[in-house]
Amino acid sequence: MTTSFIEQPNSKLWMAAIKPPMYSVAIIPVWVGTAVAFAETKMFHVGIFSTFLISAISLIAWMNCSNDVFDSETGIDINKAHSLVNLTGNKSLIFWISNLFLGLGILGTLAIALWQQDLTVIGLILLGCGLAYTYQGPPFRLGYQGLGEIICFICFGPLVVSAVYYSQAxxxxxxxxxxxxxxxxxxxxILFCSHFHQAVDDLAAGKRSPIVRLGTKAGAQLLPWFCGSIYALTGIFVVLQIFPVWTLLVLVTLPLAWKLCTHVHQNHDQPEKVSNCKFIAVTLHFWSGLLLGLGFVLPF
Structure with missing residues (x-):
């Protein structure tokens, strides 16, 4: 079960609510899409890169705030001390702050579209925002059906990286x-790992996350395959000459993947101990993405 309200200092709860490490989820797709574009075009548009980065960070803030609002409506966050709604006691305030971040994110990508006189980028981002809303937003709440990981993959993979690449190239x-x-x-x-310590609360609220469906033990057994696919696919793309050989730098993160998998394997059914696994996953995401992008840039 999630940590109770009285166990942590208020400052730590606010840091947990704001989730600073999670903003790497915005940075890495922008970095990788830009790196691939640079490798293929030998051009780098600093203004577009900066604008996209600020927009992506704003959109992550929107998702963070709005998800706390939507979760407060289902009761799933009743034991979540670091929910922004629980911390402020003002769901309406968090809702409007989330909309402000959404507006900033969309305005940034709209500026890129107007700059290029091409609506492709804003179209992709609006599609991603719409899909992201269905994750927790009513009446869809597809995350409660166990579809969150698929939505996350599409939004932060093909949609954002392709949009960033298109904005540059x-x-x-x-x-x-x-x-x-x-x-x-x-x-x-990252999302997959975030479910392990919440399995009891998710089940009670009717959220059929992959870990609820599989059980924590089976989820822990699946995790090495999940992590291994990052390295296997990178190797396959190098062999097929889609990626430069330098992208094999992602193999440097294998110790992080090992740490994540062994930690979850040992503690999958102990919420207090396994709750930090999502931050190991964030670290793995950051360094693997950073090195992947660097692998495209280094040959030049």
Whole structure:
């Protein structure tokens, strides 16, 4: 069960609610899409990159805030001390703050579209926002049906990476699509790991997350395959000459994947001990994405 309200200092609860490490989920797709575009076009548009980065961070803030609002309506966060709604006691305030971040994110990508006189980028981002809303937002709440990881994969993989690539290159790329698969898997891994310590609360609220459906033991057994796909696919894309050989730098993160898998295997049924596994997954996501992008840039 999630940590109770009285066990942590208020400052720590606020840091947990804001989730600073999670903003790497916004940074990595922008970095990888830009790196692939640079590798293929030898061009880098600093203004577009910066604007996209700020927009992506704003959209992550929107999802963070709005998810706490939507979860407060189902009662699933009743034991979640670091819910923004529980901390402030003002669901309406968090709702409007989330809408402000959504507006900022959309305005940024709209600025890129107007700059390029091409609506493709804003179209992809609006599609991603709509899909992201269905994760927790009523009446869909697809995350409660166990579809969150699929939504996460599509939004932060093919949609965002492709949009970023297009914003830099003004075209499509099979290499960018392949890279987006790696980023999407690594991002979905974070969400998958976040369910282990919440299995009891999720089940009580009727949320059929993958861990609720599988059980924590089976989820822990699936995790090595989940992590291994990042390295297997990177190797396959290198062999097929879709990726440069330098992208094998992602293999440097194998110790992180090992740490994640062994930690979850040992503690999958102990919520207090396994609750930090999502942060190990965030670290794995960040470094694997950083090194993947670097693998595209280094040959030049």
């Amino acid at each position: 003004g075209a499509w790329s099979m290499t960018s699509l392949a890279a987006s698969i790696i980023v999407g898997i690594a991002t979905s891994l």
